[in-house]
Amino acid sequence: MSSNDIEMISVTKAYGSHRAVNEVNLAIPAGEFVSILGPSGCGKTTTLNMIAGFAHPSSGDIRIRGKSQNGVPPEKRGIGMVFQNYALFPHMTVEENVAFGLKMKKRPIGEIRDAVKHALRRVHLDGYGERYPKELSGGQQQRAALARAIAPEPSLLLLDEPLSNLDLKLREAMRVELKDIQEQLAMTFVYVTHDQDEAMAMSDRIVVMQNGVVAQCGRPADIYDHPRSSFVADFIGKSNLLPIQEVQRSGKDWVVSVATGLSLRAKTPDDTLADPPQYCCIRPEAVRLTMVESDASTSANRLAGTLTRMVNLGAYFDCFVTLQDGTVLKSLVRSTRLPGLTSNQTVFLSIEREAVQLLPR
Amino acid sequence: MTSTDTLSITPQPTRLPIRFGQFLPLAPPSIMLIFIFAIPMGMMIALSFRGADGALLTLDNYQRFFSDDLMLAGLWRTALMSGLVAICVTVMAYPVAYYLARSTSRWRTVVFALAIAPELAGVVLRTYGWLVILEDHGAINSILIWSGMISEPLPLSKNLLGVVIGLTHVVLPFGILSLLTSIQGIDPNLERAAQILGASRLSIIRRIILPLSVPGIVSSLLIAFTMSASAYATPALLGGAGFKVLATMVYEQVLFYIDWPLAAVMAVLLLILMLTMTLAGTRAEARLQRKLHV
Numbered sequence: 256m257s258s259n260d261i262e263m264i265s266v267t268k269a270y271g272s273h274r275a276v277n278e279v280n281l282a283i284p285a286g287e288f289v290s291i292l293g294p295s296g297c298g299k300t301t302t303l304n305m306i307a308g309f310a311h312p313s314s315g316d317i318r319i320r321g322k323s324q325n326g327v328p329p330e331k332r333g334i335g336m337v338f339q340n341y342a343l344f345p346h347m348t349v350e351e352n353v354a355f356g357l358k359m360k361k362r363p364i365g366e367i368r369d370a371v372k373h374a375l376r377r378v379h380l381d382g383y384g385e386r387y388p389k390e391l392s393g394g395q396q397q398r399a400a401l402a403r404a405i406a407p408e409p410s411l412l413l414l415d416e417p418l419s420n421l422d423l424k425l426r427e428a429m430r431v432e433l434k435d436i437q438e439q440l441a442m443t444f445v446y447v448t449h450d451q452d453e454a455m456a457m458s459d460r461i462v463v464m465q466n467g468v469v470a471q472c473g474r475p476a477d478i479y480d481h482p483r484s485s486f487v488a489d490f491i492g493k494s495n496l497l498p499i500q501e502v503q504r505s506g507k508d509w510v511v512s513v514a515t516g517l518s519l520r521a522k523t524p525d526d527t528l529a530d531p532p533q534y535c536c537i538r539p540e541a542v543r544l545t546m547v548e549s550d551a552s553t554s555a556n557r558l559a560g561t562l563t564r565m566v567n568l569g570a571y572f573d574c575f576v577t578l579q580d581g582t583v584l585k586s587l588v589r590s591t592r593l594p595g596l597t598s599n600q601t602v603f604l605s606i607e608r609e610a611v612q613l614l615p616r
Numbered sequence: 617m618t619s620t621d622t623l624s625i626t627p628q629p630t631r632l633p634i635r636f637g638q639f640l641p642l643a644p645p646s647i648m649l650i651f652i653f654a655i656p657m658g659m660m661i662a663l664s665f666r667g668a669d670g671a672l673l674t675l676d677n678y679q680r681f682f683s684d685d686l687m688l689a690g691l692w693r694t695a696l697m698s699g700l701v702a703i704c705v706t707v708m709a710y711p712v713a714y715y716l717a718r719s720t721s722r723w724r725t726v727v728f729a730l731a732i733a734p735e736l737a738g739v740v741l742r743t744y745g746w747l748v749i750l751e752d753h754g755a756i757n758s759i760l761i762w763s764g765m766i767s768e769p770l771p772l773s774k775n776l777l778g779v780v781i782g783l784t785h786v787v788l789p790f791g792i793l794s795l796l797t798s799i800q801g802i803d804p805n806l807e808r809a810a811q812i813l814g815a816s817r818l819s820i821i822r823r824i825i826l827p828l829s830v831p832g833i834v835s836s837l838l839i840a841f842t843m844s845a846s847a848y849a850t851p852a853l854l855g856g857a858g859f860k861v862l863a864t865m866v867y868e869q870v871l872f873y874i875d876w877p878l879a880a881v882m883a884v885l886l887l888i889l890m891l892t893m894t895l896a897g898t899r900a901e902a903r904l905q906r907k908l909h910v
Contacts, residue, residue, distance in 0.1 A: 359815045
């Protein structure tokens with residue numbers, strides 16, 4: 256027996272000569288909240304549809320709970336799904352919608368009634384059972400769709416951008432609730448989204464997809480701290496991405512020359528370089544901005560420039576600093592830290608060597 | 617003027633001025649409809665109440681119709697024929713419309729063209745085609761007799777069966793089109809949602825697709841019924857001399873018996889039959905809609 260709920264083994268889906276999903280290998284452990292994250296057209300929805308059984312792999316194998324799903328139709332896979340547009344049955348009440356899956360499984364009436372009540376309470380829709388979907392708000396429809404999917408208690412739930420039609424406040428509240436429900440039910444959630452905040456907030460594991468292949472797979476913090484490519488660094492969070500022209504060894508450090516002429520010192524965890532790096536990535540919060548020049552004795556990279564633009568994010572400022580050579584670096588500054596900071600003044604930046612990450616592509 | 621005056625809301629004129637200019641584009645079609653539709657219809661209704669003695673308002677003609685068993689049989693035959701065609705058309709059109717609504721195959725266009733193509737040939741032409749196939753010396757009977765399966769030709773034409781076959785063929789494209797619009801309006805994700813919840817193909821059709829396509833089913837039934845009830849050529853050619861429906865009876869009264877008032881009665885009754893069905897159909901649909909909340 257495998258403890259993975261889903262295994263994808265070199266799965267490819269081709270439409271003509273276009274490969275929507277290309278040689279994807281993926282193992283999703285039971286009980287985890289896994290997000291498949293990527294821009295539109297990266298193959299994430301196709302992947303989800305193949306797990307659900309709505310699309311069939313051109314080659315490769317998908318296993319659910321250790322069993323190959325080749326030729327198994329969606330209704331026999333025993334999984335739940337929440338659709339982007341909710342897909343509630345408009346001619347049935349909320350109760351009838353939630354009961355549908357149990358009725359199809361021919362459970363006894365009493366059991367269905369209890370399970371429906373239970374599922375509605377879990378999504379805080381008790382008392383709405385008699386209503387029709389069109390009498391509910393967008394958020395309530397979302398909850399009803401979730402209740403319908405979890406009522407038959409599948410071990411695996413697929414969610415296709417379920418929050419994308421909700422407004423921001425509701426979306427943020429639902430993130431917390433979805434995560435709570437997933438933990439309480441100990442269900443495996445496979446969550447497809449293009450919203451990196453959503454993926455970061457809820458996931459145990461994120462699968463970043465790009466052009467049909469898995470760009471990186473790992474825990475949210477790992478992906479954020481150690482992106483493996485400039486695509487991942489750019490897609491997850493904000494970053495300063497600088498194309499590298501030359502890398503030289505200097506003691507235990509690497510000296511990186513950027514196209515504009517800027518040169519930075521970097522330090523890799525194991526002091527080695529697997530591939531020749533193409534980009535260096537610096538997270539904006541790792542760029543420390545000060546109004547006076549910092550202590551010269553530090554080993555950090557020290558730079559000076561002009562603060563050209565400040566974007567107020569409430570608790571933080573996004574500061575754009577133009578260096579002497581023309582490079583623009585973003586720095587994240589807590590609003591209360593530097594009162595009196597204004598644009599067009601000279602500022603100083605310091606960047607730890609460890610924060611300068613070297614990316615192979 | 618004080619400053620508060622500028623804040624007060626100026627009273628709206630209680631009556632919006634009707635500008636006749638905005639109705640002007642409606643004039644040509646209205647005049648056209650009044651002359652070719654409303655006036656002749658009014659004249660026909662008036663004619664049905666005219667007595668043989670020149671009286672302007674009498675029920676004599678209606679009494680003549682309702683006391684004649686042959687004429688009453690014609691009325692029931694019209695209703696029966698139209699009802700059967702409506703059901704046949706809707707049942708046959710449904711799978712085609714469903715395929716056309718859901719298919720992404722390149723054959724979809726071909727099927728669509730084939731479904732609509734019969735309308736390009738005239739009704740008379742198509743009816744004669746069916747006569748060639750169905751009559752006593754037609755294709756089907758000839759083959760069956762030649763193969764020795766039957767000795768006497770089967771009664772496939774000159775009766776209700778032949779007329780229903782012919783009319784179903786004539787009306788089918790209209791049934792397909794009205795069902796297609798309705799099924800296309802059903803979100804395909806509903807079918808996927810039902811499927812992932814464990815519903816079989818049959819359950820999906822019975823519990824999701826059929827209830828949600830009720831408006832399309834009703835409009836297909838109504839279109840097929842009214843088109844069949846008012847059809848003349850197909851019942852006349854495929855039904856033969858003994859098969860009388862209101863449309864052929866009107867023709868007979870006007871041309872052979874020169875009894876225009878009685879023909880007008882039949883036309884009015886045909887009109888009432890179609891209006892009743894349309895009204896009943898739309899009422900039933902509205903009630904279902906309210907129940908289904910779609």
